[in-house]
Each structure stands twice: as structure tokens, then as C-alpha cells.
Amino acid sequence: MSFRALIVDDEQISRRIIHTFLRDEPAIEVVGEAANGTEAVLQILQLRPDLVFLDVQMPELDGFEVLREVWPYHQPFVVFTTAYDAYALRAFEVSATDYLLKPFDRLRFQQAVERVKKPLAQRRDAEAIPTLLPLPAAVGPPAPGFLQRLLVKEQRRLFFVKSADILYFEADRNYISVHTAVHTHLIYQSLTQLESQLAPQDFTRISRSCIVGLNHIVELETYFNGEYLVKLLNGEMLKWTRNYRANLASFHGRQ
Incomplete structure (x- = not known):
């Protein structure tokens, strides 16, 4: 042995x-x-x-x-x-x-x-x-214990992505796309589990399948039925659905 x-x-x-x-x-x-x-x-x-x-x-x-x-x-x-x-x-x-x-x-x-x-x-x-x-x-991680870096894998390479560099997370079945300004990475994890590991002052959930980095939001634009369009620093647009309107306090609290 x-x-x-x-x-x-x-x-x-x-x-x-x-x-x-x-x-x-x-x-x-x-x-x-x-x-x-x-x-x-x-x-x-x-x-x-x-x-x-x-x-x-x-x-x-x-x-x-x-x-x-x-x-x-x-x-x-x-x-x-x-x-x-x-x-x-x-x-x-x-x-x-x-x-x-x-x-x-x-x-x-x-x-x-x-x-x-x-x-x-x-x-x-x-x-x-x-x-x-x-x-x-x-x-254990220092209080409050939220993720400062995310370990991602691409082919045979493992490396870290800083949480501060992440624009948003987008769930697709059992995978999550991790979007930064220059790359998109895939991780295998549930969005709900990931949400509990992210600092609420930096990230908030805007729909069933999306968590956005608050530091990367440029503006919100009213949309239909109480929803909003979210414009990011890189020009991308996301939708903030009305089922997650309660989380708007996370964004307004930064103003």
C-alpha cells in the first residue's frame, strides 16, 4: 500500500x-x-x-x-x-x-x-x-468569510479569478458562466450555493439565473412590468426581473 x-x-x-x-x-x-x-x-x-x-x-x-x-x-x-x-x-x-x-x-x-x-x-x-x-x-476565512477569489478550471489549467473582476454570474442548468471584462469561465455549482458565498455589498441576484457585480453597474433603466434593464461598464445589458425587485436596495444603498 x-x-x-x-x-x-x-x-x-x-x-x-x-x-x-x-x-x-x-x-x-x-x-x-x-x-x-x-x-x-x-x-x-x-x-x-x-x-x-x-x-x-x-x-x-x-x-x-x-x-x-x-x-x-x-x-x-x-x-x-x-x-x-x-x-x-x-x-x-x-x-x-x-x-x-x-x-x-x-x-x-x-x-x-x-x-x-x-x-x-x-x-x-x-x-x-x-x-x-x-x-x-x-x-476559516476571515470575517465575514465571503469569497475573495474563485477557483476556475480550463482544460488542464486551474487558476484564480478575483471576485472584484467578475461582472456577473449566469446559470445554465448545472453550470455557471463567470463573466469578466475579458473572459468567460464555466464552473460546476448551483447559483443558490454560490450566492451564499458572495459579499452582499458587492453582489446581488437580479433574476433566477443571474447574479450581478454591483460595482460594475453603470445605470438602471425602467422596463416593462416593474422590471429594469441593467447596463454594465462594458456595455452589456442584463434584465433585473420583478421577482427580485426587493434586491434593488442593494443597488440604491450604494448611491
């Missing part, structure tokens, strides 16, 4: 040390490395490793932010590796299996690996986790 591991650290020498130590662990297969937080998120979601050796302080996203991004989609076991002991308590609050303080030797590393093998085997024996666990509070 072998398990897939990802090494995440912005220092090449640290990645090399962990990789070298893992050569003595036939049960652990290294499937990739990442040198910053964003790359770590993409690698975790693409490779879906069983185990991640995760640094805390990194460019772009720190280790806890990485977990916050991937947790709704994939939940690997985590061994934190860092030069700072100040994060130890927070690491175990997010259910880390171990916390390796740099510089660690081969013996200490082997202890961490042995500690994670049992829960890895138990998860494998169970074949699958029925439901994703809730994100531990210690890595």
Missing part, C-alpha cells in the same frame, strides 16, 4: 531534504512539489495527494490559506514544516498530523511519517470519506 505525497515549501533546499528523507519510505510516493501558496493549491487540486508536507510562511498564500482554499474540494493529511514554533498551536487546531520544526533530522522526520501512516491506512481501508469535513475554525 502506497500513499501519494506533495511537498510544499518556498525553499528548494527544504524540498530537497524532505524528498531525500522520503526515499527511505517505500510506502510514500512523492507526486509533486510546489514553491508558493498558489502553486500548492493548484497541485493539491490537480494531484489530490493523500499527504502534504506543508510550509507555513510562503509567497502569495501561507500554509493556512492554502488549506482554506482546498478544503471544500480535497482534504489531505497535513504535516506542517516550518522554522517558526509560533504556529504550532494553530497547526494542531486545524487537525495537522504533526508539526516539524526546522531544522529537523531524519529521525524526527521518520517519527512524523510513522505517525501519519496509521490514519492514512484507515482512510484507505474505508475507501472513501462519505462527506467532506467542515473547515476547522483556525483556517
